[in-house]
Amino acid sequence: MPGGCVEAFENRVAEYRGPKTPGSQPPGVGTGTLSRAPNCFSSAPGTDEDHFLTPWLYASGGMAGAVADLQKAVKEYPPGQQDIDGGGFEIKRVDPDKGYIYVQFESLKRGYIDDLEFLVKPTDKESGQVLVRSASRLGYLDLGVNAKRLNRLSQALRDLPNRWTAPKITKDLFPRYASENR
Numbered sequence: 001m002p003g004g005c006v007e008a009f010e011n012r013v014a015e016y017r018g019p020k021t022p023g024s025q026p027p028g029v030g031t032g033t034l035s036r037a038p039n040c041f042s043s044a045p046g047t048d049e050d051h052f053l054t055p056w057l058y059a060s061g062g063m064a065g066a067v068a069d070l071q072k073a074v075k076e077y078p079p080g081q082q083d084i085d086g087g088g089f090e091i092k093r094v095d096p097d098k099g100y101i102y103v104q105f106e107s108l109k110r111g112y113i114d115d116l117e118f119l120v121k122p123t124d125k126e127s128g129q130v131l132v133r134s135a136s137r138l139g140y141l142d143l144g145v146n147a148k149r150l151n152r153l154s155q156a157l158r159d160l161p162n163r164w165t166a167p168k169i170t171k172d173l174f175p176r177y178a179s180e181n182r
Helices: 062-075 145-158 175-180
Strands: 040-042 056-058 089-095 100-106 113-122 128-136
Touching (some): 056 062, 056 145, 062 089, 062 100, 062 128, 113 145, 128 145
Antiparallel strands (some): 089 100, 113 128
16 A cells, blocks of 8 residues: 555445545454444444444344345445445455454545444344444544445345344434434
C-alpha cells in the first residue's frame, strides 16, 4: 500500500480519487470473536443498551445453513444502496466450523472502512442465534450507515421462508442512534 493508499474493493460503484482514510483494523476484529465498541451495533455480551442488537435467530438448517444464508445475503448485497458502501465490500474471513464471517465495507468518499462480523451460536442441531457486530473504524457517528447496511442484510434473511428472525433497526428501538445520526 504505497503512501497509505488502500485499493477499493472490486465490487465498488466508482473509484474515489482523493486520499483514503480507512482507519486501522481494531484489535480482536476478524479473529472469530465479537468485541464491544462505542460506535457500533453489537450482540456481544456487555454491549451498552444504546448499541445492543438483539441476536438474529435462525429456525432451521443448522449452523452450516445459517452460515450459508449469511454468506448469500452478503454476496447479494448491492454496493451503493441507499448511498452507502459505494466503495464496495469484501468477505475477509469465513470459518464454517466456528460459524464466523468477517466482512469489510468501504464508503465511496474518503474510503472509510466499516467492519461487520457474524458469529453463529447453535442452540440445537437445527436452530440458534447469530451475534452481529457492525462498526465504523473512525469516529463515533456514522450517518446511519451501519443501520442501513444491517437492515438490508436482515431483510434478505427475513425474506427466506420460515427461517430467520432478524429485527429491523428503527428509531423506536434505537432513539439515541437515530437522533445522533440524522
